[in-house]
Amino acid sequence: INAEYGVSMKPLRLDKFCLRQFDAPDYVGTKIPSTVTKEQFLSHVNSLLQQGALSLKEGYAPFCKHVFVPNFIPGLKVGSVAIDSSNISFLRSGYLSRTPKELPVLSRWFARDEVQIPDAKFLDLILYSREQIIAENIAMGESVEGHPDDYEWGIIGIKGQLEDYELPMQPITMMRNALGKEEGGSGVPLDRTKYLFSVSYWDKHAILQ
DSSP states (O other): OOTTTOSOOOOOEEOGGGTHHHHOTTOSSOOOOTTSOHHHHHHHHHHHHHTTOOOOEEOSSTTEEEEEEEOOSTTOBOSEEEOOTTTGGGOEEEEEOSSTTSOOEEEEEEOTTTSOOOBOSEEEEEEEEHHHHHHHHHHTTOOOTTOOOSOSEEEEEEEEESSSSOOOOOHHHHHHHHHOGGGTSOOOOOOHHHHHHHHHHHTSEEEEO
């Protein structure tokens, strides 16, 4: 039973978009240590959810939710850090894409081995509805034949952070979402106020690679 929604929930699934965080050595953002398997991660989260220890929080659109979990993985670091006088000289930039089908965009980041990175206190699990996941897969030309029907929400991202609330989405992610599903976004229009708020945050922070 989910405490906030008061309804029974099917177990969460790890969407394939999220698997990069376990498998890709050069993943940009929160990298899941190899000491935890995908199965172990999902089992722990679903156990907490079914116990009523977690609740769904609203996301940026009806098809998006968040679940905030106390970090249970030793060695899991935050996915971004503040830019300051001690690390700004290590800031890198270049064109990156999240998947082979997405267009590369200008990005900036810190290399993990060049800056100090604190352990995460919380994990922000970003959920998309099954319907949205299928719609985006179709738009990107991917087959959805045999897509699992035993879940309602899939985990599409895991953010290690110090806060137990949602941090601003990166400006380029908002831009990509506004471009539409065919370009790897969600199709949600750009909100100018939220975009400027995001800029004010990410002007002072950078992701890790």
